[in-house]
Amino acid sequence: MSDRAIPEETHAMASPATDEPPAVMLACHDLTRVYREGPQDVTVLDGLSLEVRAGERVAVVGSSGSGKTTLLNLLGGLDRPTRGDVRIAGESLLELGSAELGHFRNRRIGFVYQFHHLLAEFTALENVALPLIVRGLRKKAAESRARELLAKVGMAPRADHKPGELSGGERQRVAIARALVTDPSLVLMDEPTGNLDQTTAASILALMDELARTTACAFVVVTHDPALAAHQDRVLKLDGGQLSEQRTGG
């Protein structure tokens, strides 16, 4: 583990008297997803378990069709498991109804995809402020917090620009700011550097290093890119519906 390691005594179910984040931010147990839509059942995830600690970054690698997107969808509450459970910051997704799940996602989970999914009609600032406005924050407070995050990703000078006026790497920085603006417990990234050139991808990696040092959230990064995977604390391979440890960070 790196210098982001959380002391052992900071336990998962931390005392309500402290503001300490739980040591285990993400815990999956017996996670199973069987697709029954086609002529044949397809078991994609087969009882896998996973724990990711606060401040820890985990890469998930695996061949095409091994179930990485399926896993991310379950971790992000976008799909329900056939069996098993996902707990984020001690809270079970299984126990949440769909409205509660939407609310939980907005509060606790940040998403970053290969393609940034920013809204074209809105400025960088408005895009980053949006999750807070959805959450019920007033525009002024939301934009003030959004400015802080844009500064953190080096995009403060471009706050008033629309996505179409930004480069690919700049858009991805804005997308990362948007994912982090709600102080999530878990950030899920799907090929976050996938459509970027090497130099821009390297600057996004450096940004991720910096953010991981300064936030307590857990990061799960799905990627085919060995350089991006090697940058994380642990690399897990998804194969045959199970995760196995490929490398533990030092």
Ligand SMILES: Nc1ncnc2c1ncn2[C@@H]1O[C@H](COP(=O)(O)OP(=O)(O)OP(=O)(O)O)[C@@H](O)[C@H]1O
């Ligand atoms: N809705 C669905 N119904 C039936 N089968 C599905 C469904 N969604 C995914 N699958 C199957 O589940 C398996 C895993 O798909 P998934 O998209 O999770 O893989 P992946 O590892 O993300 O692949 P890639 O790296 O190519 O994006 C595949 O065999 C896919 O065909």
